[in-house]
Amino acid sequence: MNWHSWSEFLAMGGYALYVWGSYAVTLLVLIAEIVALVMRRRGVIERLAKYYAARRRNHETEA
Amino acid sequence: MSKSERFSWFRFSSPQTFYPLAGTLQPWFAAAATLLCAAGLYISFFVAPTDAQQGEAYRIIFIHVPAAWMSMFLYLVMGFWSGVGLVLNTRLSSMVATALAPTGALFTFIALWTGALWGKPTWGTWWVWDARLTSELILLFLYIGFMALQAAIDDQRRADKAGAVLALVGVINIPIIYFSVKWWSTLHQGASVSMKSAPSMATTMLIGMLVMALGFWMYSIAAVLARVRCVILERERHTEWVMEEVGGQA
Amino acid sequence: MIRALGWVLRRDLLLAFRRRGDVVNALVFFVIVVSLFPLGVGPEASQLRNMAPGVLWVAALLACMLSLARLFAPDHQDGTLEQMLLAGEPLVVLVMGKVISHWLVSGLPLVLMAPLLGLQFDLPGDALAVLCLSLLLGTPVLSLIGAVGAALTLGVRGSGVLVALLVLPLYVPVLIFGAGSVGATAAGTGAEAHLLLLGGFLALALVLAPWASAAALRIAME
Numbered sequence: 001m002n003w004h005s006w007s008e009f010l011a012m013g014g015y016a017l018y019v020w021g022s023y024a025v026t027l028l029v030l031i032a033e034i035v036a037l038v039m040r041r042r043g044v045i046e047r048l049a050k051y052y053a054a055r056r057r058n059h060e061t062e063a
Numbered sequence: 064m065s066k067s068e069r070f071s072w073f074r075f076s077s078p079q080t081f082y083p084l085a086g087t088l089q090p091w092f093a094a095a096a097t098l099l100c101a102a103g104l105y106i107s108f109f110v111a112p113t114d115a116q117q118g119e120a121y122r123i124i125f126i127h128v129p130a131a132w133m134s135m136f137l138y139l140v141m142g143f144w145s146g147v148g149l150v151l152n153t154r155l156s157s158m159v160a161t162a163l164a165p166t167g168a169l170f171t172f173i174a175l176w177t178g179a180l181w182g183k184p185t186w187g188t189w190w191v192w193d194a195r196l197t198s199e200l201i202l203l204f205l206y207i208g209f210m211a212l213q214a215a216i217d218d219q220r221r222a223d224k225a226g227a228v229l230a231l232v233g234v235i236n237i238p239i240i241y242f243s244v245k246w247w248s249t250l251h252q253g254a255s256v257s258m259k260s261a262p263s264m265a266t267t268m269l270i271g272m273l274v275m276a277l278g279f280w281m282y283s284i285a286a287v288l289a290r291v292r293c294v295i296l297e298r299e300r301h302t303e304w305v306m307e308e309v310g311g312q313a
Numbered sequence: 314m315i316r317a318l319g320w321v322l323r324r325d326l327l328l329a330f331r332r333r334g335d336v337v338n339a340l341v342f343f344v345i346v347v348s349l350f351p352l353g354v355g356p357e358a359s360q361l362r363n364m365a366p367g368v369l370w371v372a373a374l375l376a377c378m379l380s381l382a383r384l385f386a387p388d389h390q391d392g393t394l395e396q397m398l399l400a401g402e403p404l405v406v407l408v409m410g411k412v413i414s415h416w417l418v419s420g421l422p423l424v425l426m427a428p429l430l431g432l433q434f435d436l437p438g439d440a441l442a443v444l445c446l447s448l449l450l451g452t453p454v455l456s457l458i459g460a461v462g463a464a465l466t467l468g469v470r471g472s473g474v475l476v477a478l479l480v481l482p483l484y485v486p487v488l489i490f491g492a493g494s495v496g497a498t499a500a501g502t503g504a505e506a507h508l509l510l511l512g513g514f515l516a517l518a519l520v521l522a523p524w525a526s527a528a529a530l531r532i533a534m535e
Contacts, residue, residue, distance in 0.1 A: 002109060009108075013119035018184050022123045022177040026130070029169055030282065037289045044296050048309045051300065197485065204482035211478055215469045224532040225465045229479060232461060232525055239486075 078155050078295045079304050085288040092285035099278030103129075106271035123181040124268065129276035131174040133283060134202060135237050137167035141209075142234045145227035157223035158298065160230065161213060162291035166283050168206035175199060194243035198236055205233040219298060317402040321410030328387075329418045335383055340422050343376040347430045358435045365434035366444065366495035370488050373423045373448060374481075377455040380419040381463045381476055384411060385530070389467055398534055404527040412453075412460045412523065420452030436499070443498040443508070450511040451491040457522035458483045464529035487514055 003009040012019040075081045107125035114121040141163040148157030178196065179189045190196065209226050216222035299305045329336050350368045351361055388394040397407050427448050431441045462480035466472040494507030 002111075002113065012122070013113065015118060015120040015184055018120050018180045019122055022126055022180045025176055026126050026173050029173055033166065033169055033286060037286060037293070040293050041289070041296075044293050045309055048296060048300055048305070052306055052310060197489070201482045201485055204478070208479045208482065211475060212465060215466070215471060215475050221532055221535065225529060228461070228525055228529045228532065229465060232483070232521075 076153060076155055078158065078299050079302070081155055082292055082295050082308075085292050089285050089288040089292075092281050092288065096278055096281035096285055099274055099281055101278075103271055103275035103278050106267065106274060111267045111271050112265070117185050120181060120184045123177050125271050125275050127174060127177040127181055128272050129279045130170045130177060131199065132276050133279045134167060134171035134174050134199070135240060136280075137163055137170060137283060138202060138206070138230075139234065139237060141167060142230045145223070145230045149224050149227035149231075154223075154298070155295075157227070158294045159287070159291050160226065161223070162287045162294050164206055164210050164213075165290070166286045168203060168210070170279065170283070171199065171203040171206060175203065194246070195240060198240040198243055201236055202233075202240060205229075205236060209233075314402065314406050317400075318406050318410045318413075321397075321407050322414050325411055325414035326417065329383075329414065335380075336418050336422075339376045339380045339419050340426060342379060343372050343423055343426065344430065346372040346375065348433065351433065361434045362436060362499065363496075365431060365436050366440075366492040366499070368434070369427055369430060369444060369495075370448075370451075370492040373427070373452065374455060374484055374488055376423060377419055377452060377459060378477055378480060378484075380415070381459040381480070382473065383419075384415050384460060384463045385467055386463070386472075389534075394530070395534060398531065404530065405523045408460060408464075408523045408526045408530065412456050412526075415460070416453050416456040420448075420456055423452060424448045436495070440495050440499045443504045444495045446508060447491040447494045447504070447511060450508065450515055451487045454487050454511070454514050454518045455484060457518040457526075458487075460526040461522055461529060464526045464533060467530070467533040487511065490514070 010016060010020075075084050103125060107122055111122070111125075113119060141160045144156045144163070145160035147153060148155075148160060175196075178199075182191070183189050209229055212229055213222045213226045216225055296305055296309070347369060350364060354360060354364065385394060388397070398404060400407070424445055427444055428441045431444055436444065459476075459480055462476045462483075465479060466475050469475060490507045490510045494504035494511070497507055498504045
């Protein structure tokens with residue numbers, strides 16, 4: 001085991017800013033991408049549902 | 064077996080058949096990504112020993128190098144599929160290329176960011192204009208240019224093909240990124256992982272990097288599959304099957 | 314084929330000559346931008362001498378990029394480009410003709426003007442010579458790569474900025490070795506490698522860029 005205590009792990013031998021700065025930003029970016037994808041899918045389905053509903057209404061009023 | 068019964072992968076080359084396939088495969092890749100990244104993180108923190116010269120700062124390598132590999136690899140894949148879409152006039156390949164770009168751009172950003180954070184404690188500088196860093200930055204601009212060009216053109220097929228030309232022109236940058244450390248000896252260290260010679264770094268470090276790289280690869284596939292499903296829905300919204308698909312969900 | 318090349322070249326040069334304003338504007342832009350830097354950073358000679366290669370090269374790059382709007386867009390608007398696509402001649406030849414005329418009108422004047430501007434920055438004689446040579450090799454590459462960008466963004470909204478976004482990353486290697494050659498001369502380490510690489514870029518661009526531009530034009534005009 002590399003680390004003898006939790007605080008040692010967090011300190012990263014003095015390089016905490018750099019190591020955690022890298023890992024944290026990476027995690028953030030990847031999670032942001034996942035969230036964006038989920039929101040994009042929801043947005044697409046919502047918009048398409050409205051679009052089809054509007055199209056159905058148009059066809060009904062025309063018929 | 065008659066011809067009509069023989070299975071062919073080409074049956075998935077239409078958006079309509081690829082959509083459900085992507086939906087089925089995506090969770091598996093996401094699971095694989097989680098497992099591999101978790102394993103990679105474990106190796107990077109708990110298995111790999113402290114480096115004699117760089118101390119703990121070197122652990123950034125477990126993200127930096129895999130991200131850089133992915134940034135280059137995804138660009139080549141993007142170039143390949145957009146090229147296929149250009150030459151064979153297939154819609155789905157162009158959709159996949161469009162879906163690849165944002166993930167590729169993000170990994171390029173991660174590579175640049177982690178590289179800066181690794182460079183500061185190790186070589187005393189956040190950034191240096193050497194060949195590899197500069198061409199990796201150019202790679203980021205190429206991804207952004209590709210996305211901007213496709214967003215600016217209204218006609219979908221024209222956007223796909225124009226993007227393909229741009230992507231293929233930019234492919235020349237990838238060998239420059241890769242071989243620049245060999246051609247110009249500046250700040251960035253030379254390649255220590257090669258196919259021919261035994262790697263010069265400790266085996267645990269190498270395994271950690273490869274596991275993380277695989278994890279990033281699985282993640283990329285999962286993200287791109289999810290994104291291409293959105294792209295398919297958006298572009299094929301005039302078809303029956305999309306209407307049924309969405310109507311079933313609403 | 315050579316006749317078609319000559320025809321396109323002559324036509325484009327004639328059109329540029331008739332609208333000298335466009336041409337002169339780019340040159341004046343080059344001069345003004347270069348002159349802004351000493352005003353901005355102060356007149357200290359050694360600082361200017363260090364900056365000179367980069368400043369001159371970036372200004373040449375920007376001037377070339379601005380003039381890309383003249384390359385295909387006017388012909389696209391008045392229908393000539395469509396005729397060129399329908400013509401029997403290979404599109405690559407016609408594109409090559411347009412790029413050559415673009416360089417003669419927008420690139421070559423920069424090459425000729427650069428020594429005078431280099432004097433503003435107190436560059437020594439041999440550095441000035443290398444500057445000219447690097448621009449002579451580099452500006453055609455800028456025109457060639459720019460043609461690909463201009464063709465891709467033909468008729469697109471906001472194409473001015475978009476062309477810059479697409480083309481500037483591809484310009485970067487030319488900039489690095491162009492400015493680097495002058496810097497290396499001034500530092501005494503010799504510009505041979507840089508100039509040879511620029512020559513290599515030119516050869517590569519001559520082969521690939523007209524073909525990519527023609528493909529992009531066809532895509533834009535479908």
